Amino acid sequence: CYGSLVAPTNLGSGGATGTSGGGAIWMAISGTMRNDGLVCADGGAWSWPTGSGGSICLVAGNLLGGGIIRAAGGNWQYNGGGGRIALAVTNAGADFSGFAGIISTCGGTGANGNGGAGTVYLRAANQDRNGGSLIIDNKTISGDTTEINSNVTDAIVGDVLIMNKGYLLVNTNQTLTLSGNWSNAAGFSACTESMVIFSGNAASTSAVYGSNTFMELVCTNTGGKTLMFEAGKTNTVPAPGRLLLKGSATAT
Numbered sequence: 001c002y003g004s005l006v007a008p009t010n011l012g013s014g015g016a017t018g019t020s021g022g023g024a025i026w027m028a029i030s031g032t033m034r035n036d037g038l039v040c041a042d043g044g045a046w047s048w049p050t051g052s053g054g055s056i057c058l059v060a061g062n063l064l065g066g067g068i069i070r071a072a073g074g075n076w077q078y079n080g081g082g083g084r085i086a087l088a089v090t091n092a093g094a095d096f097s098g099f100a101g102i103i104s105t106c107g108g109t110g111a112n113g114n115g116g117a118g119t120v121y122l123r124a125a126n127q128d129r130n131g132g133s134l135i136i137d138n139k140t141i142s143g144d145t146t147e148i149n150s151n152v153t154d155a156i157v158g159d160v161l162i163m164n165k166g167y168l169l170v171n172t173n174q175t176l177t178l179s180g181n182w183s184n185a186a187g188f189s190a191c192t193e194s195m196v197i198f199s200g201n202a203a204s205t206s207a208v209y210g211s212n213t214f215m216e217l218v219c220t221n222t223g224g225k226t227l228m229f230e231a232g233k234t235n236t237v238p239a240p241g242r243l244l245l246k247g248s249a250t251a252t
Helices: none
Strands: 024-034 038-040 055-064 068-070 084-089 102-104 119-123 133-137 146-148 159-163 167-170 175-178 182-184 187-190 195-198 205-209 216-219 226-229 242-245
Touching: 068 084, 102 119, 159 167, 159 175
Parallel strands: 024 055, 038 068, 055 084, 068 102, 084 119, 133 159, 146 167, 159 182, 167 187, 175 195, 182 205, 195 216, 205 226, 216 242
Antiparallel strands: 119 133
16 A cells, blocks of 8 residues: 555556556546546456556546546456545535446455455545545455555545445554544554544544544544544554543633
8 A cells, every 4th residue: 555545646556477557547627527437547457466456636626427437456366456546626615416426446356365445535625635535445345454554645634434344454653634534334453553643623523433443542632622432332442552632721
């Protein structure tokens, strides 16, 4: 796993026997993009191990249609992981409600194991560069982990959503920062000395959905931020981890 979560430009990694990784697509469109076809940066699959998905970074005024945007890992016996997709819309009030298609960075599938999901990052017009939603979704395929490691950049986002058998791993000494909500409906692991940090504006509220085990869970906002946890779920910070809730001396 490598490259930017919010503005990816890297090529996918090739397999050891010459299979190519996915390409890199960058589009900046001042008006509306309508996709009723296929925008694709899949990893190669003509030999094994297969290539990982590449990158798709698209900025448009609006996004419409019912097509496919995909940077998946190649399918063969030993399978590549998914790539990265980042989509942003910029027209006033624009979001992704007008796009009814498929956005996928799922890992490749095959007899000797499935690849892990890549990442999808969606940023609406009212969100800043690091305020969008990071999605880890492996389309119900059990595969490898999606890592936050030292080769991953821009690990500051709005919301984090883990779903459909995606599995997020924050590696040792790595940090993932979010200002919005955390939703784990699939899998999450945190290595020793990793950190998940909740930041955001003063007096903002973030919610944690699902059961999670954090090694270091930190809330850095000293201006009255509220951190809520879903009822009926268990959130754990085991030894030698740390729970750090920063606040002001007068806050309650």
